[in-house]
Amino acid sequence: MRATRDGPVDGAATGTAVPTADEARLRRTPRAGSLAGRALEYWLRSYRRTWRSSVFSSVLSPLLYLGSLGFGLGTLVDDGSGGGVGVPYALFVAPGVLAANAMQTGVSESTWPVMGAVKWQRQYHAMLAGPLDVVDVFLGHLAFVVLRLVMVSVVFGVIGALLGAFTSWWTLAAVAVAVLCGAAYATPVMAFAASQENDANFVYVFRFGLIPTFLFAGTFFPVDQLPELVRPIAYVMPLWHATQSCRDLALGSPDLLAVAGHCGYLLLWAVVGVAAAARTFRRRLVE
Amino acid sequence: MRRPGAAAEASADGEVLISARGLTKRFGDFTAVDDIDVEVHRGEAFGFLGPNGAGKSSTMRMIGCVSPPSGGELRILGLDPRADGPRIRARLGVVPQRDTLDEELSVHENLVVYARYFGISRKAAHAKATELVEFAQLSERATSRVEPLSGGMKRRLTIARSLVNDPEILLLDEPTTGLDPQARHALWDRLFRLKRQGVTLVLTTHYMDEAEQLCDRLVVMDTGRIVAEGSPRSLIEQHSSREVLELRFPADDNAAAAGQVTAAAGALAERVEVLPDRVLVYGPDGEAVAHAVHAAGLRPVTVLVRRSTLEDVFLRLTGRSLVD
Numbered sequence: 001m002r003a004t005r006d007g008p009v010d011g012a013a014t015g016t017a018v019p020t021a022d023e024a025r026l027r028r029t030p031r032a033g034s035l036a037g038r039a040l041e042y043w044l045r046s047y048r049r050t051w052r053s054s055v056f057s058s059v060l061s062p063l064l065y066l067g068s069l070g071f072g073l074g075t076l077v078d079d080g081s082g083g084g085v086g087v088p089y090a091l092f093v094a095p096g097v098l099a100a101n102a103m104q105t106g107v108s109e110s111t112w113p114v115m116g117a118v119k120w121q122r123q124y125h126a127m128l129a130g131p132l133d134v135v136d137v138f139l140g141h142l143a144f145v146v147l148r149l150v151m152v153s154v155v156f157g158v159i160g161a162l163l164g165a166f167t168s169w170w171t172l173a174a175v176a177v178a179v180l181c182g183a184a185y186a187t188p189v190m191a192f193a194a195s196q197e198n199d200a201n202f203v204y205v206f207r208f209g210l211i212p213t214f215l216f217a218g219t220f221f222p223v224d225q226l227p228e229l230v231r232p233i234a235y236v237m238p239l240w241h242a243t244q245s246c247r248d249l250a251l252g253s254p255d256l257l258a259v260a261g262h263c264g265y266l267l268l269w270a271v272v273g274v275a276a277a278a279r280t281f282r283r284r285l286v287e
Numbered sequence: 288m289r290r291p292g293a294a295a296e297a298s299a300d301g302e303v304l305i306s307a308r309g310l311t312k313r314f315g316d317f318t319a320v321d322d323i324d325v326e327v328h329r330g331e332a333f334g335f336l337g338p339n340g341a342g343k344s345s346t347m348r349m350i351g352c353v354s355p356p357s358g359g360e361l362r363i364l365g366l367d368p369r370a371d372g373p374r375i376r377a378r379l380g381v382v383p384q385r386d387t388l389d390e391e392l393s394v395h396e397n398l399v400v401y402a403r404y405f406g407i408s409r410k411a412a413h414a415k416a417t418e419l420v421e422f423a424q425l426s427e428r429a430t431s432r433v434e435p436l437s438g439g440m441k442r443r444l445t446i447a448r449s450l451v452n453d454p455e456i457l458l459l460d461e462p463t464t465g466l467d468p469q470a471r472h473a474l475w476d477r478l479f480r481l482k483r484q485g486v487t488l489v490l491t492t493h494y495m496d497e498a499e500q501l502c503d504r505l506v507v508m509d510t511g512r513i514v515a516e517g518s519p520r521s522l523i524e525q526h527s528s529r530e531v532l533e534l535r536f537p538a539d540d541n542a543a544a545a546g547q548v549t550a551a552a553g554a555l556a557e558r559v560e561v562l563p564d565r566v567l568v569y570g571p572d573g574e575a576v577a578h579a580v581h582a583a584g585l586r587p588v589t590v591l592v593r594r595s596t597l598e599d600v601f602l603r604l605t606g607r608s609l610v611d
Contacts (some may be wrong), residue, residue: 024405024452026377029370038404045400049391126387128353130404130452131377286353287314 032135039127039140046123047144058152062159065097066090069220070165085222087251094165095246096219098156099178103239105152106182107189107210109145111202114193117141124285134282142187142274149182168252177249177263181242184266187273195280218243241265301328304456304487305350309359312345319345321511322359327456332488336498336597337508338607343491344384346508347460350489352376364455377405380454384461386445390434394425394444397433402451415451422477423447439470446477457481459490463497475500495597507597509605519597526603527595528557530573534566534580534587541566544585551583552576560602569599 047054074089085092117123127137157175160166166174189205196202216226217239223231234240241262248254305327312320320342327333335343348354349361352372361368363375388397398416399409407415420429423443425436433441442462449457462478463471478501482488492498498505499519507515507522515522536544545561552559552568555576560567566587568576573592580587602608 023407023411024377024402026374026406029372029374035373035406038406041403042400045396046389046392121389121391122385122387123389125353125383126389126401127404129351129376129379129381129383129387129449130401131373131406132404133373286355 026131030131030133032133033139035132035136036139036143039132039137040143041140042123042127043141043144044147054148055151055155058155059159061101061152062097062156062163065101066094066160066163066165069093069097070163090163090165091167091251092247093220094160095171095174095250096243098153098160098174098250099181099239099242099246100214100219101156102149102153102178102182103185103213103242104210105149106145106184106186107205109148110186110189111193111205112199114141114190115196115199115202118194118284119198124281128285134286135278137285138190138274138277138281142183142190142277145186145190146179146183149179149186153178153182166250168250170249170252170254173254173259174246174249177242177245177259177266180263180266180270181238181246184238184242184269184273187270187277189273191273191276191280194277194284213237213239238266238269301330303327304329304364305489306362307346307350307359308361310346310349310356310361311358312342312349312354313357318511320349323506323508323511323513325506325513327487327489329455329487330485331503332482332490332501334489334498334502334505335491335508336493336495336502336505336601337491338493338601340510341493341508342511343493343508344460347458347489347491351379351381351458377452378455380449380452380457382442382445382449382457382459382462384464386441388433388441388444388448391432393430393432394420394423394436395429397444398448398451401448405452407451412451419447419450422450424473424477437470439466439473442466442470442474443477446474450481454486456487456489459488461491461493463492463494471497495601498597505597507601507604509601509607514604515600522597522600523595525600527599528569529571529595530569531593531595531599532568532570532573532576532580533589533591533593534568535564535589536566536587544587547583547585548580551580551585553579555579558603562608567599567602569595 070090070093074093077089124137128134153175156178157166157171161171192205193202216230217223217234217237219239223234223240226234245259245262248259303326305325307323307325309322309324310320311318311322323346335346337343345354349356349368350363352363352368352375355369364378366375368375389400392400395416398419399412402412402415403409420426423446425440425444428436428440433444436444446459446462459478463474466474475497478488482501488501490501502519504518505516505522506513515526517525534544534548541561541564545559545566548566548568549556549559552570555572556568556570558569560569570576577590577592598608
């Protein structure tokens with residue numbers, strides 16, 4: 001049937017035959033998720049518009065955090081506490097901020113961009129008009145978010161090393177854990193964002209979710225400094241598991257079993273988030 | 288109403304590309320599409336005509352395989368949307384009601400990005416984009432961002448974009464809503480070209496002139512149901528008179544005047560409709576009715592004799608106007 005219909009439509013509108021039609025057809029229904037690369041390609045192409053400012057802020061962020069906290073505040077801490085955290089404060093805080101920075105990127109990339117692709121720019125709808133499945137659309141976007149996480153975490157690691165806040169090669173593994181931490185936040189937040197009618201609640205995610213986590217989940221001081229009653233809240237947060245393992249790794253003599261346990265917990269969040277997002281994306285986009 | 292006898296007319300000999308039986312779409316308690324039967328044949332231009340909220344867009348989204356039916360049977364290109372959505376969508380072109388262009392990207396980039404969703408190679412995508420930019424009459428704007436383009440230009444780009452995969456069926460959901468008359472005509476011209484080239488067009492509209500211009504065959508929808516089916520001409524013949532006399536009376540006087548008009552027209556009128564702003568008299572000879580009305584001493588503010596349109600068909604079938 002298809003072979004015989006070439007005449008009128010191929011090069012419809014166009015006059016010349018371009019061999020696109022056959023490339024665009026699918027012989028069988030693809031497995032959901034197998035076309036995610038096509039969605040990822042869009043996000044990369046779209047990123048070409050903004051990469052300069054994005055790279056700039058990726059570099060600026062570790063400079064500011066490590067400058068003010070690691071070396072500014074850190075001098076006071078080290079003088080005052082007599083090394084209460086066991087190592088110079090800059091070495092203590094850098095892996096924590098590495099993880100927290102990934103969390104922040106993971107959440108930012110999963111809130112407004114998702115809402116925009118659902119409601120404002122509507123890129124998801126454009127993708128779904130073609131052969132992509134909802135799962136492709138979600139995984140393609142998630143892949144882009146993960147690439148962004150890799151980018152900001154690697155840059156953070158490099159700048160931190162140049163400033164002397166990272167001294168061990170184990171920092172490479174810490175960077176990987178930071179990416180996992182970002183993904184553990186990104187997937188549930190994407191699920192949440194796709195379920196929202198507008199962006200009004202995103203402010204609360206940041207104000208009551210992200211900022212308290214950032215301040216109290218072990219980034220700046222050990223959680224055992226917290227009142228006993230509040231500590232369990234920190235332990236539930238993926239960020240605490242990430243700061244613990246990033247620190248353990250970056251300081252050069254990690255307890256690999258503990259790190260594996262923390263990573264397992266992060267992975268659980270990421271996987272549950274994927275499952276939740278697959279549901280909310282489908283409910284929102286294909287009704 | 289189930290395929291009211293008209294199925295045999297028009298293009299019934301073409302291969303069936305879309306077939307719906309008892310197709311239904313419910314959102315909670317609300318039934319958007321209520322048990323409709325539709326068949327679209329290869330090469331025809333098929334329309335869903337109806338007011339806002341008639342269920343046209345819900346039907347289109349089911350045909351576009353982005354909204355699973357709640358009931359009934361739907362086959363597109365011989366495949367089942369529930370199981371083969373991606374495969375069907377790979378062969379459809381979709382012009383959604385609201386543009387989904389990336390306004391930050393250029394005209395050309397929008398086409399390339401979209402072609403890549405269909406797995407078209409980069410090289411072929413660029414070649415296709417160049418040709419389609421020309422089809423959309425946007426060659427001079429190929430490298431400019433989409434955001435500042437006019438509504439008509441964006442719409443033409445959306446149509447061009449829907450052609451990247453050389454679709455077998457082109458779905459157009461209210462293609463010209465919100466455009467000024469000039470932009471509408473430019474767009475119709477593009478659609479005529481596609482129609483001549485044999486592309487199967489399926490469109491929704493609440494503009495009767497659009498339906499009359501573009502559609503070989505259409506269904507009239509109201510509150511989720513199909514109330515009539517046929518070619519524009521046969522629908523008018525079946526459900527309306529040859530001519531219509533439109534009378535406007537001074538404000539608030541229409542209802543009272545209608546009684547007198549009916550009496551004056553007598554056997555010359557098949558039917559009289561009273562709208563908020565005018566009285567419509569249906570009959571074979573509008574001029575004759577106008578004379579009778581004048582002879583009876585009635586003095587309407589304006590008098591207009593015209594041919595019946597799909598608007599009249601819709602009014603007859605549903606008691607309501609298409610565009611309010």
